[in-house]
Amino acid sequence: EADIYQTPRYLVIGTGKKITLECSQTMGHDKMYWYQQDPGMELHLIHYSYGVNSTEKGDLSSESTVSRIRTEHFPLTLESARPSHTSQYLCASSKGPHRGPYNEQFFGPGTRLTVL
Amino acid sequence: GNSVTQMEGPVTLSEEAFLTINCTYTATGYPSLFWYVQYPGEGLQLLLKATKADDKGSNKGFEATYRKETTSFHLEKGSVQVSDSAVYFCALTPNQAGTALIFGKGTTLSVSS
Numbered sequence: 001e002a003d004i005y006q007t008p009r010y011l012v013i014g015t016g017k018k019i020t021l022e023c024s025q026t027m028g029h030d031k032m033y034w035y036q037q038d039p040g041m042e043l044h045l046i047h048y049s050y051g052v053n054s055t056e057k058g059d060l061s062s063e064s065t066v067s068r069i070r071t072e073h074f075p076l077t078l079e080s081a082r083p084s085h086t087s088q089y090l091c092a093s094s095k096g097p098h099r100g101p102y103n104e105q106f107f108g109p110g111t112r113l114t115v116l
Numbered sequence: 117g118n119s120v121t122q123m124e125g126p127v128t129l130s131e132e133a134f135l136t137i138n139c140t141y142t143a144t145g146y147p148s149l150f151w152y153v154q155y156p157g158e159g160l161q162l163l164l165k166a167t168k169a170d171d172k173g174s175n176k177g178f179e180a181t182y183r184k185e186t187t188s189f190h191l192e193k194g195s196v197q198v199s200d201s202a203v204y205f206c207a208l209t210p211n212q213a214g215t216a217l218i219f220g221k222g223t224t225l226s227v228s229s
Contacts, residue, residue, distance in 0.1 A: 005158075033216055041154075041203050041222040048216050058216070090159055092217075104150070105157035105217055 003027075006091050006108035012115050013081055021076045021111045023091035030095065031072040033105065034059060037088040049074055081115045088112050118143045122206050122220035137191040137223050139180075139206035147208040149173075149182055149189040150217070152210050154203045163191075163204070188193055196227045 004025040006078060010106065034047040035058075045058030049068040061087070064078050068100055072094075089112075092105040123138040141147065142188045148167045152160040166174030169184035189206060208219040 009198065041224070043160075043219045043222075045216050092160075104162060104165065105160075107152075107161070109159045 003076065004088075004091065004093055004108040006111050008040050008111060009109060010112050010114075012114045012116065015080075015082055017081050017115075019078050019081055019089075019113070021089055021113070022072045023076070023108055025071060025074075025093040025106070025108075026074050027093060028071065029091070029093035029106075031093060032068065033060070033092040033094075034064075034066060034074070035090040035092065036062065036078050037090055037110070039087075045089070047076065081113075083115045086113060086115050118208060118210055118218050119149070119220055120206050120220035122204075122210055122213055125222075126154040127223060127225045129225070131227055131229050132195045133227075135191070135196045135225065136194040136199075137206075137225070138206055139189045139191065141187050141189065141206075141208050142186075143208055144211055145210055147210050149180070150207045151178070151180055151189070151191050151205060152205040152219075154205065156223075158170070159201075160205065162192060170211050173221050196225070198227050201225055201227045 007022045010096045019077050044060035046062040047066040049055045055066050064074045066076050078113045082104050088110050091108040096103045119142045121140050136156045150165045151163040153163045154160045164175040166173040166182035172181045179187050180191045203222045203224050205222045
């Protein structure tokens with residue numbers, strides 16, 4: 001079954017810890033995205049990738065980094081977590097432009113991160 | 117630039133009431149338009165979409181029509197249910213290769229029985 005997965009679903013950690021949020025999709029999508037969702041529900045794009053070895057920063061400045069070594073995998077890393085990083089992180093994927101005129105995105109269930 | 121403006125919530129309705137959530141957009145070119153829904157504790161799910169002017173997207177009793185003349189994509193449902201309680205996001209993507217979604221701020225809908 002094609003789907004998009006995120007782990008962990010919930011994470012509570014202390015300040016200064018390094019963490020990696022995992023995102024994987026089995027749909028063969030070229031494009032992948034990370035969004036940060038604040039308590040007011042607004043979504044902000046923080047990173048995106050159009051394929052292997054391609055990563056770009058999004059509209060919202062973030063201290064996180066991403067990598068895209070495999071098509072199906074797009075992990076997000078925080079080298080030193082802080083309370084200001086407390087948020088919900090949503091991963092999404094979509095087909096490449098040559099497969100359709102619009103970028104319908106499919107979302108994972110999200111990771112709710114709390115930094116104490 | 118490209119942007120999406122949604123009506124602010126929360127919207128509180130009784131079961132079987134009529135729902136409208138307003139959405140207007142600003143975009144260069146000819147965007148595709150979407151409504152996504154987020155149920156409590158979950159990620160976003162695509163509810164419906166429209167890719168060109170006058171298209172009507174529909175799903176699960178929800179409808180929205182792409183109105184280029186008013187740059188709008190209002191979400192409607194004739195009779196809401198308690199299970200429709202969620203956050204609804206209007207979004208667009210310009211028809212340019214490789215452009216990510218631009219979301220509105222979301223509207224929380226609460227339906228009581």
